[in-house]
Amino acid sequence: MNTLFNLPPIWMAPMAGEASSAALVAAVSAGGGFGQLGAAYLAPARIGEIAADIRARTDRPFGINLFCPQPWLRDDDALDAYLARLAAWHAELGLPAPTRPTQFEEDFDAQLEATIAARPAAISFVMGDPGVARVAALKAQGFKVLGTATQVAEGLLLQASGVDAVIAQGYEGGGHRGGFLGAKQEGALLGTMALVPMLVDALDIPVIAAGGIADARGVAAAQALGASAATVGTAFLLVDECPLSPTYRAALLAAHDADSTLTRAFSGRLARGVANRVTRELADVTLPAFPQPNAASRPMRQAAARAGEADFISLWAGQALPLNRAPGTAAQLVAALAKGWRA
């Protein structure tokens, strides 16, 4: 196969949270795509278990993705103010008042160790530069190492760190912004159409397009812009194998194009999803830094998903959501997307 790293050209984006399931990743890889596990919120032991589950389902290659550790300052005053905002919604959901989380994030080094032990074909990083030493160590162990850029300067830093390829994440894409430069270390807001060719021109390593690709037309466009593979996130949320809560799924099926918004309301870090009461009511509120709100809002989000209250869950999805709302199985979506890629 004359494709990037001998992997298929259609990649499923790693998606931490509800979509990080063995069944989905395996279905994508078995179906002719490159499935990736979003492992950022998984305890290290779970990473190993899910990777073993993927392997039990398919012998095709898959990837694992982690959030680079980000410096953040604990701010209990800001956290308490955020908890006070959540309190009214907790009451609506019949939950006890929110409290300060005891754990804010997983141990990155332990996650990376578990990821290495899981032997994926590729390890990708987002929200940071893994750095020369880490990249060299991973490459020496036979992994393809990928970084995520939302602007050229990030791509150049990642290239200097030695990554094998850069994922260009455009503004259209769902979920958290994956950049790491700028005042809030969230990167830039460049569209995929502009970002991909700028990175292709600036870098000597392959570029993978992500953001707003939902059907064969988007895949063809990504290839025309110079991308070496196309990454699709949002459209895979609606395939049969994706274990989304019925609340999340129904909200994605009902959303209009203009409902797409960027928000920090659920996590403290900029992310794209479908607007709801939480994104609207916290639009102008200053929040504690990521990951404090992410951990603090988790009980509300989980309870709301169970209760069918889409106004209180993070409905991560990209701008192209309405383009492909009945994708069928993962294999059907991979096949439909692959029609846009010229061998």
Ligand SMILES: Cc1cc2nc3c(=O)[nH]c(=O)nc-3n(C[C@H](O)[C@H](O)[C@H](O)COP(=O)(O)O)c2cc1C
């Ligand atoms: C629900 C969801 C979760 C995501 N989680 C991650 C993640 O854990 N790591 C990551 O690198 N990107 C994550 N992303 C961003 C994707 O990697 C990708 O950039 C984006 O989905 C591409 O745009 P699209 O949604 O328009 O297809 C997530 C996206 C979504 C929709």
